[in-house]
Amino acid sequence: MTPTAAHARHILRTLVGREDAEFHVGQLEAIETLVDDRRRALVVQRTGWGKSAVYFVATLLLRQRGAGPTILVSPLLALMRDQVAAAARAGVRAVAINSANVHEWDDVLRAIAADEVDVLLVSPERLNNPAFRDEHLPALLSRAGMLVVDEAHCISDWGHDFRPDYRRLRDLIAQMPEGVPVLATTATANSRVVTDVAEQVGMNVHGHPVEVVTVRGPLARASLRLGVLPLPDTRTRLAWLLSHLNDLPGSGIIYTLTVSAADDTARLLRDAGHAVRSYTGQTDTEERERSEEMLTRNEVKALVATSALGMGFDKPDLGFVVHLGAPSSPVAYYQQVGRAGRATDNAEVLLLPGPEDEAIWRYFATASMPSADNARAVLDTLRASDGPLSTPALESRVNLRRTPLELLLKVLDVDGAVTRVRGGWLATGEPWEYDEERYTRIAAERRIEQNAMLAYESTADCRMEFLQRALDDDTAAPCGRCDNCSGPWYPTDLLAAAHTEATTALDRVGVLLEPRAQWPTGAARLGVEVRGNIPPAQRLAPGRALARLTDLGWGGTLRELFAPGQPDAPASQALLGGCVRALADWGWAERPAAVVSVPSRSRPQLIDSVARGLASAGRLPYLGTLDHAGGGPSGAPGGNSAYRLAGVWNRFTVGSALADALDAYAGQPVLLVDDQADSRWTLTVAGRVLHAAGVATVLPFVLAVR
Structure with a gap:
């Protein structure tokens, strides 16, 4: 047994708390590759095999030989918490920098400067935080004794859990000084992913490939x-x-x-x-x-x-x-x-x-892929800007919701088309083309x-x-x-x-529909001169939906009802019965005095039948529907708040017949019926119109909420 092997086994036994502990096949090979040979390694082994033991043991051996701390890129806060706890049991001083412990960063950085840290855990997202990337990362990389990429299948487009932030790691790995070992680990990678990850791990600062030792074992789980x-x-x-x-x-x-x-x-x-x-x-x-x-x-x-x-x-x-x-x-x-x-x-x-x-x-497969039109809209907006734009500022200029916008920015950042700086995002000016072939292959x-x-x-x-x-x-x-x-x-x-x-x-009905309380940022840029809080006198009351589209029970019925290509038809008796039960369980402070509906171009029969059915069941008058104005709502559902508000602003009005009917119910609550609530701006604007017509309280009810 080599001195490295003997010392490594001693550390392992301390780590697991057993004097008879021995390495699994492949563990010692990986440790010696990192510690003695200072090479790059990819470990693909089943869950529970002991990949963390490899990098903890290797870290202590390297530290005892004068190396700096290990930088461990870890994807999840839960994983970081477990790794810090496991490290402590092995006598490894591990600390984390992530979004959940910002208040501890100064202490962590001081401990690193004092050489009191063996392992620093960071998330891949943190690597592109401007302050961390520009002020702290260069110094950390210059002192690093080893770089570890955990759950490395996330690097690959072909991995089951691909994350754009992981693609930046190729550049980070290439920056590592010669002789600093790099370890990538995963339990879930087929041959295609293994080849892809090995290629990305095996690139040096000059753009030349370096050999990566792959340690791969059987993946059967006998338990x-x-x-x-x-x-x-x-x-x-x-x-x-x-x-x-x-x-x-x-x-x-x-x-x-x-x-x-x-x-x-x-x-x-x-x-x-x-x-x-x-x-x-x-x-x-x-x-x-x-x-x-x-x-x-x-x-x-x-x-x-x-x-x-x-x-x-x-x-x-x-x-x-x-x-x-x-x-x-x-x-x-x-x-x-x-x-x-x-x-x-x-x-x-x-x-x-x-x-x-x-x-x-199908939904999640397509939701994670950026579209060419959206990418070009973001790039054109950034290129036309005089300075960096924050994500909220971009959101008011392109019709994308926050989550898909953030995902798209990460993809463009990794592709080199945009960069994140203090104050927001900038276009780099580098040429960029939408990789249609790549996304088609994925x-x-x-x-x-x-x-x-x-x-x-x-x-x-x-x-x-x-x-x-x-x-x-x-x-x-x-x-x-x-x-x-x-x-x-x-x-x-x-x-x-x-x-x-x-x-x-599964037959449970009724989902709370929270009213909008603030106008969206950037609405004025789209011609809607509102900002800040919505005046209480113009707000909806808390409402109800029959169910969410994703619910286990009624969600299935609603998904079928609203499926693309599904013809418009009156509501079934079962659907009306569910709506009546949802209203019966509402527990409103004051019962509505009448029913009004939102005009629908795609499902007029459905909405009319629901509104009339609820009015009949509650022995309330159905006063009719609002009218479309200016051609009715514009734009497609699913955009961000500012664009959805602009698409429905001034697009509803109270016709003369409805106005006359509402006069008899001035100062009383009215039930407002629609088919779906996504952004809730249609309901908010329709309710504002009813308030202006003298309705004291608008109680929104929809069949489905997304």
């Missing part, structure tokens, strides 16, 4: 017992969870594809007495941390989560993973089920696919992945072997444990009470 249980509908899948959640071992994760599904499922299970919590990208950071701690301590049976709970959450004894709806690729599925069974002999993994999965996949690859996921669901062969082959693991072999190898291991019976509870939960 996982995989299964797929097709059930006819959402109601039955929820009933299965209600019937058998307590039969699953230990505590675990129930994954859903949307935020609404996570919230709805968690509420249903809690109402039935199960200790669960919802965990999504919209969950407050402190609440997320609390939920992670509760799951780690087995204080809850499960977290009902979106993919926000993925990379980095480390509970070695996690007993099960259930998917209520399938991820869009076998590789993404492998990554998520890899949360379970890291330090246990057995963990159960069950997929409950849904008929809505494919529609959700879209085609996504469709192939989706088809592969459908094949996983229906295969009669070993499921673990299928996932290994999806990751191009040439050691793939039947596992002998999954439902195809040894027969179904999961129960299929349903408790009668569970089916009733699921039916009741």
Whole structure:
């Protein structure tokens, strides 16, 4: 055993707290590549193999040889928290710089300057923060003893979790001085992604390739017992969870594809007495941390989560993973089920696919890709500006919402067309063309992945072997444990009470519709001379929607109703019945005295039937509809607030017949009916018109909210 190997084994045993601990195959090879040879390495190993042990052990060995601190690029705050805790157990002094600890940055930087830090964790997004990038990063890179890129599949366009910010790492890696080792790690990369990542990791400052040592091991997870249980509908899948959640071992994760599904499922299970919590990208950071701690301590049976709970959450004894709806690729599925069974002999993994999965996949596949028109609009706006434009300022000049605008700016930044500076964004002046071919290839690859996921669901062969082959693991072999190898291991019976509870939960109606309280920034630039707070006398009252389009229950009915190409028709009796129940549960301070509708060009029969039906059920007069003015609303739904407001401003009016009818209800509440609420500016402007006509309180009601 070499001196490096002996010392490394001593550190490993301290790290895991066992005197008999030995390295897994490949760990020592990676450590010696980094420490003795000072080379670049890509480690592709299954979840739980011990990739963090490689960079922690290598860090301490390098530090003892006089090297500077390791810079560890890590994608998630949850992952950073776990890594800092794991480092402390190994005697590694690790600190993080991220958006959640801005107040600690000065202390962290002072500790680094005093050489009191072994590992600095940063997010890929932080690398492009102007202050950090310009003031701190150059000094850190000049002193770095090693650079580590965790979850390196995010670098690749072909990775299941590609992130634009990760593409900047190619340039960062190329800046590393010769002799400073670089390590990239991932558990979820097929051959195409491995080749792509190795090419990006293996580039020096002169643009010349350098050799990257790839350490790749078998990806089979012997502890996982995989299964797929097709059930006819959402109601039955929820009933299965209600019937058998307590039969699953230990505590675990129930994954859903949307935020609404996570919230709805968690509420249903809690109402039935199960200790669960919802965990999504919209969950407050402190609440997320609390939920992670509760799951780690087995204080809850499960977290009902979106993919926000993925990379980095480390509970070695996690007993099960259930998917209520399938991820869009076998590789993404492998990554998520890899949360379970890291330090246990057995963990159960069950997929409950849904008929809505494919529609959700298509939505997310297209939502992440920028369009050529939007990219050119952003570039033209920045090129015409005299100075940097902040994201809100850009938002008022191009018809894009904040999230897709930020994603597009990241893509343009990585492509070199724009740069982020203090005060906002600038066009670099570099030539840029929309890479149609690239996005077409990515879209085609996504469709192939989706088809592969459908094949996983229906295969009669070993499921673990299928996932290994999806990751191009040439050691793939039947596992002998999954439902195809040894027969179904999961129960299929349903408790009668569970089916009733699921039916009741899915039939739940009524979603709060918050009124707009402020005019959007930049409206005046589009000819709408308003700013600041909306005067209380012009605001809507809090309203209601029948359901969200993404809800598990009524969401399916509404998605079908509003699907492209669906013909206009009067509302069904079932739909009207749901609307009546939503109004009955409203609990308004003062009952409406009459009903008015928003004019619709696409679904006039639907809106008319709903408005008249609610009026009839409530024994209220239906006064009619507002009129379109100036040709009616302009622009397409889905734009940002300033553009949506401009598209409906001064586009509604109270006709003479409606004005006469409203006179009899001056000073009384009126129910305002529309089909959907997206930006809520149509309702806000229509309500403002009714206020001007003497209506005291406008109570908005819509069928669907996005």
